[in-house]
Amino acid sequence: MGELAVSASPEDELMSIGLGSCIGVAVVDRARGVAALAHVMLPDAAADPEAPPGKYADRAVPALVEQVERLGARRMRLEAVLVGGAQMFDVGVGSALDIGARNATAVRAALSQARIPVRAEEVGGRRGRTMRLHVGPMTITVKEAGGREVELWSGSPSTRRTPAEVMH
Amino acid sequence: MSTDYTDLQLDALRELANIGSGTAATALASMLGREVELAVPRALALPLADAVDAVGPADATVSSVVLPITGDIDALVLLLFPPADAATLCGLLGVEPGSEVGDSAIGEIGNILGTSYINALASMAGLALEPKPPHVVCDMLGAIVASLLTGTVGDTGVALVLDSELDVADAACSLSFLLLPTTGGVAELLGRLGVGNA
Numbered sequence: 001m002g003e004l005a006v007s008a009s010p011e012d013e014l015m016s017i018g019l020g021s022c023i024g025v026a027v028v029d030r031a032r033g034v035a036a037l038a039h040v041m042l043p044d045a046a047a048d049p050e051a052p053p054g055k056y057a058d059r060a061v062p063a064l065v066e067q068v069e070r071l072g073a074r075r076m077r078l079e080a081v082l083v084g085g086a087q088m089f090d091v092g093v094g095s096a097l098d099i100g101a102r103n104a105t106a107v108r109a110a111l112s113q114a115r116i117p118v119r120a121e122e123v124g125g126r127r128g129r130t131m132r133l134h135v136g137p138m139t140i141t142v143k144e145a146g147g148r149e150v151e152l153w154s155g156s157p158s159t160r161r162t163p164a165e166v167m168h
Numbered sequence: 169m170s171t172d173y174t175d176l177q178l179d180a181l182r183e184l185a186n187i188g189s190g191t192a193a194t195a196l197a198s199m200l201g202r203e204v205e206l207a208v209p210r211a212l213a214l215p216l217a218d219a220v221d222a223v224g225p226a227d228a229t230v231s232s233v234v235l236p237i238t239g240d241i242d243a244l245v246l247l248l249f250p251p252a253d254a255a256t257l258c259g260l261l262g263v264e265p266g267s268e269v270g271d272s273a274i275g276e277i278g279n280i281l282g283t284s285y286i287n288a289l290a291s292m293a294g295l296a297l298e299p300k301p302p303h304v305v306c307d308m309l310g311a312i313v314a315s316l317l318t319g320t321v322g323d324t325g326v327a328l329v330l331d332s333e334l335d336v337a338d339a340a341c342s343l344s345f346l347l348l349p350t351t352g353g354v355a356e357l358l359g360r361l362g363v364g365n366a
Contacts, residue, residue, distance in 0.1 A: 090303060
């Protein structure tokens with residue numbers, strides 16, 4: 001949670017477990033076989049400058065780009081997949097009004113600023129999710145509590161889907 | 169990142185949790201007609217992500233009841249049951265687990281326990297507190313706790329979690345009882361307990 005992982009090893013699997021209002025942001029270079037995943041908790045790092053870079057949307061995206069580039073990824077080939085941002089409770093105390101949606105907005109804005117297209121997403125709703133990124137086949141799966149693991153995106157061209165087709 | 173609270177402050181908060189959950193345990197015991205044991209509460213002051221991890225495994229499926237508290241402080245009371253224990257509790261109350269009635273019974277237990285916890289807290293710390301209606305959600309532990317904590321503490325960095333464990337005798341049924349105050353709420357609580365920051 002709040003963490004960021006990167007890999008160029010085909011046998012690796014990157015995971016964000018128990019995404020509620022948090023968002024798992026994957027940035028990949030398929031041609032190079034490099035992938036990174038951040039577990040974003042909140043939109044904006046302004047008030048907490050010492051936090052790990054994966055925790056906030058605005059700092060997570062540049063950190064993801066830097067990490068995959070360090071392993072040889074090319075910026076122009078980068079693609080993103082988003083999972084999470086649910087609103088699990090109707091209750092809000094303090095500043096807690098739909099953090100999931102605010103996280104999604106902040107992540108999309110940061111990706112757009114970095115000119116990284118979003119290839120697939122499963123965002124919103126009311127359920128928690130676990131996201132897995134299999135680096136070798138470059139596939140991303142999503143599992144809800146008590147549910148089955150379902151493939152959301154595959155890096156192979158035949159099964160590629162556009163964001164519009166997978167929006168909920 | 170270190171915690172912002174002193175040992176003295178954490179002790180005071182732990183004592184508060186002890187009295188609150190003791191009252192809740194008594195309420196549960198009289199509801200079920202069984203003895204309820206209470207473990208020594210934990211007062212955790214941790215960076216947000218670590219606090220979520222400290223509550224338990226992120227991918228564990230849990231039944232939860234959330235009771236928002238407003239008034240002199242804003243906070244959430246969160247009850248967590250392993251699903252099997254929630255089913256046991258439904259059985260003890262004579263309702264079908266997993267049914268609408270079962271969920272509503274779990275919500276009602278949360279309501280009664282949360283309210284007695286909060287009332288004990290209110291009278292000890294001299295606070296006016298009002299519980300709102302409970303919400304019942306069954307989902308992944310990490311998703312539940314992170315979603316709630318990002319709301320109560322936001323980007324202030326440090327989350328405070330008061331964690332009590334209740335155990336129903338002879339029924340293999342336990343539940344966690346968490347108080348998640350907002351950052352402003354913790355400061356107010358400490359002030360009322362006479363251990364606030366000068």
